Amino acid sequence: MKLLVTMLLAIISMSAEARLGENITQCDQRYNSTGANLSVDQMDYISKLITGLNTTNVVYRYDGWKIHIGYLNGYAVVMEYSRLDNKDIDASQARMIMNVNCPGETWTKEGYMTWVGSNGTIFKKKVLKVRLESALYARFVGGQKKILQQSVPVPGGSL
Numbered sequence: 001m002k003l004l005v006t007m008l009l010a011i012i013s014m015s016a017e018a019r020l021g022e023n024i025t026q027c028d029q030r031y032n033s034t035g036a037n038l039s040v041d042q043m044d045y046i047s048k049l050i051t052g053l054n055t056t057n058v059v060y061r062y063d064g065w066k067i068h069i070g071y072l073n074g075y076a077v078v079m080e081y082s083r084l085d086n087k088d089i090d091a092s093q094a095r096m097i098m099n100v101n102c103p104g105e106t107w108t109k110e111g112y113m114t115w116v117g118s119n120g121t122i123f124k125k126k127v128l129k130v131r132l133e134s135a136l137y138a139r140f141v142g143g144q145k146k147i148l149q150q151s152v153p154v155p156g157g158s159l
Helices: 002-014 024-031 091-101 135-149
Strands: 055-062 065-072 075-083 107-109 114-117 122-126 129-133
Touching: 024 055, 024 065, 024 075, 065 135, 075 135, 091 122, 091 129
Parallel strands: none
Antiparallel strands: 055 065, 065 075, 075 129, 107 114, 114 122, 122 129
């Protein structure tokens, strides 16, 4: 019986998974076909997953999950999943999120609660949520940090 319940939860949860690399239209069709599943909670939009030019953040509430997606140039590059009932995501749910987003990928544990996939995707298990970061996201964030670290000449001298 326990196995049956676990399998049913897996099947139901798989329908709630967006995928890294999908565009806004694909994710919107999956989660917001009725127009009722976009989060209206302003707190969901205070913490952005990605910022900068050509970025968008969208939070969906769907099938018991809150799915926060950061888009770069219209494609999902970073995602956070949390349960609406504020319960922790168990190991089987975390593994399912990894496999649905990155089918066929092999994972290597890199530090505490962090795994790196064979294509460069980073998976982090946090308290009450999991986070997926594509390799493109890592390059984008790394590039932003380099820009900020460069000294920028100020007209008329330094500040």
